[in-house]
Structure formats: C-alpha cells, structure tokens
Amino acid sequence: xxxxxxxxxxxxxxxxxxxxxxxxxxxxxxxxxxxxxxxxxxxxxxxxxxxxxxxxxxxxxxxxxxxxxxxxxxxxxxxxxxxxxxxxxxxxxxxxxxxxxxxxxxxxxxxxxxxxxxxxxxxxxxxxxxxxxxxxxxxxxxxxxxxxxxxxxxxxxxxxxxxxxxxxxxxxxxxxxxxxxxxxxxxxxxxxxxxxxxxxxxxxxxxxxxxxxxxxxxxxxxxxxxxxxxxxxxxxxx
Numbered sequence: 001x002x003x004x005x006x007x008x009x010x011x012x013x014x015x016x017x018x019x020x021x022x023x024x025x026x027x028x029x030x031x032x033x034x035x036x037x038x039x040x041x042x043x044x045x046x047x048x049x050x051x052x053x054x055x056x057x058x059x060x061x062x063x064x065x066x067x068x069x070x071x072x073x074x075x076x077x078x079x080x081x082x083x084x085x086x087x088x089x090x091x092x093x094x095x096x097x098x099x100x101x102x103x104x105x106x107x108x109x110x111x112x113x114x115x116x117x118x119x120x121x122x123x124x125x126x127x128x129x130x131x132x133x134x135x136x137x138x139x140x141x142x143x144x145x146x147x148x149x150x151x152x153x154x155x156x157x158x159x160x161x162x163x164x165x166x167x168x169x170x171x172x173x174x175x176x177x178x179x180x181x182x183x184x185x186x187x188x189x190x191x192x193x194x195x196x197x198x199x200x201x202x203x204x205x206x207x208x209x210x211x212x213x214x215x216x217x218x219x220x221x222x223x224x225x226x227x228x229x230x231x232x233x234x235x236x237x238x
Contacts (some may be wrong), residue, residue, distance in 0.1 A: 001087050001202035007119035008052040008197065009203045016054045020045035020072035021065040022029070023126070025100055026167050026229055027078060027191060033142055038096065039078035041223040042193060046076060049210065052170045061148075063128025069196065080130030080191045083137070089194040090204045092211040093238035100131040101169050101184035103151060113186035116161050117142045124153030124162040130189045131163050151168070153186040165189065167229070190235070212238055 012018065020035050020043070022028050028037040033057050044125050045052035045091040059065045071079040081091050102123070104110050113238050117125065119141045127146040135144055142161070147153035151172050154162025164172075166185065173179050193207050210228045221231035 001200070002204070003050060007017050007052050008205050009200050010206075011016060011047070011050060011052045014052060015054050016043065016047040016050065017073065018047075018054055018056055018077045019065040019068045020058045021060075021062050021078065021079040022058050023060045023062065024165065026056075026165060028235070029227060032056075037227045038223045038229070039227075041191070041219075042078065042095070042211075043076060045214065045219065046193075046207070046210065051087050060119055061126065061128060062130060065130070065140065068210050069194065070110065072196070073130040075195060077194045079194055081192050082130055082133045084133045085194070088197060089197065090127065090192045090197050091192040092204075092208045094190035095211050095215055095237040096191040096224070097235045098189045099166040100134070100163060100187040100189055101166045102182040103154060103164070103169055103173060104180055106209065108180075110161065111182060113182060113184055116182070116186070120158040121161060122153075122157075122184050123231045124157070124159045126164070130150045131165075131187060132137060134187050135163065148197075164238065 020028050020039050027039045028035055030036040037056050043054050057068055062079055065077055066085060067081055068074040102116055110116055117139050121142040121143050123142055124145050126149050145153050145159055150164045151162040173181050193211055215234055220234050222230045224233055
C-alpha cells in the first residue's frame with residue numbers, strides 16, 4: 001500500500017488528527033496550545049511519514065481521548081491497551097510500559113496489592129483510566145470510587161486506597177507525608193498507538209511496524225529523555 005493510500009485512509013481530512021491525553025504526565029506535558037512529550041513526538045513522526053500536517057486534540061483524561069477516537073473526531077490515539085477499548089480501537093504493540101500503584105494512609109495495615117481487594121476497602125480512581133478499567137474487571141471485593149483524579153478522591157473522601165500511575169503517585173507521596181505507596185505495582189499499563197477498527201489492515205500494519213522501528217532505533221528512548229522521563233520505560237520489541 002503506497003504512502004498516499006495510507007495517508008488517505010488514516011488522515012482522510014488531509015490532516016492527521018491526534019488525540020492527546022494531557023492527564024498522563026508520563027506521556028504528555030505542556031498545554032493544549034503547546035503540548036509536548038512522547039505522544040506528541042509519535043504523532044508528529046506518523047504525520048511526517050505520511051506527508052501530512054498534524055493537529056492535536058488535547059484532553060485531560062484517557063476517557064475523553066478514547067471518546068474522541070471512537071466518535072470519529074481523531075484519527076490516532078495514545079492509550080493503554082485494555083479489552084474494553086479493543087472492541088473499537090486497533091492497537092499497536094506497546095511503546096512504553098508504566099505501572100499502576102496504590103497509595104494508602106501511612107498507618108494503613110495494607111502492604112501488598114493483593115491485600116487491597118477486600119470487603120470494606122474503597123479505592124479512588126480516575127474515571128475511565130486504564131487502571132479504572134483494569135480494576136473494574138479484576139476486583140472481587142473492594143469498591144471503586146471514581147472521580148477526576150484517584151488521589152484527589154482518596155484524599156477528599158478519606159478512602160482506604162488511591163490508585164494511579166507510579167510517577168505522579170510517587171510525587172504525591174513525596175509531598176504528603178501522611179501518605180505512603182504500596183511499592184509493588186498492581187498492574188502493568190501497556191501504552192500503545194491506536195486507530196479505529198474501520199481502517200484497512202495495511203494501515204494498522206503500518207502503525208505497528210512504525211512503532212517497532214521507533215522503539216528499535218532509539219526514537220522512543222530519546223523522546224522520553226527530552227521529557228524528563230526514564231528511558232527504561234521503553235517497551236521491549238513485539
């Protein structure tokens with residue numbers, strides 16, 4: 001499939017519309033007017049390969065980024081691979097692996113991720129996030145309390161547990177001495193490039209092969225370094 005044909009399928013408006021989740025500080029930083037980070041760099045590289053300009057649609061939550069993708073307002077998204085999303089999104093292999101971790105009050109008796117799933121335990125989560133979707137399908141006894149940010153719900157409502165991404169959760173615990181992290185992660189979050197399942201198989205293959213190339217040639221690692229993120233987050237080759 002030629003590049004013009006790929007561009008016509010993936011960017012039918014003549015512009016690659018990229019859905020960016022500014023709510024995940026590992027993947028995107030900056031403002032809606034001037035976003036930066038690995039997802040922005042990936043979108044720019046995809047557009048450059050296709051020979052089209054790029055437009056960024058920025059959101060403060062993965063749920064909103066997914067809705068833009070599913071609703072046809074975006075051509076590519078940068079989300080964690082989750083079964084609830086795969087019905088509508090064709091994903092590449094992950095380009096970055098991050099962890100979900102729990103925060104608890106410093107005097108909490110909870111010390112392991114598996115001990116959190118117990119009756120009477122309430123967990124604050126960011127609504128529609130990868131860890132919300134994961135915990136929704138895996139918890140058997142604990143209760144999820146959804147809000148704009150897991151740690152904010154945890155703090156505001158005096159919950160037993162807050163859930164989130166390791167890097168911002170670590171920063172939160174560092175500035176809130178009454179809180180500690182359960183250091184062992186409760187999940188691995190596989191961040192990938194996605195597009196709608198209506199795209200042609202050749203288009204999805206192009207994205208998958210490009211992601212593997214950009215992991216192998218150091219593009220992803222260099223982008224993470226520029227954003228102040230550890231390059232150890234780069235996912236292994238598929």
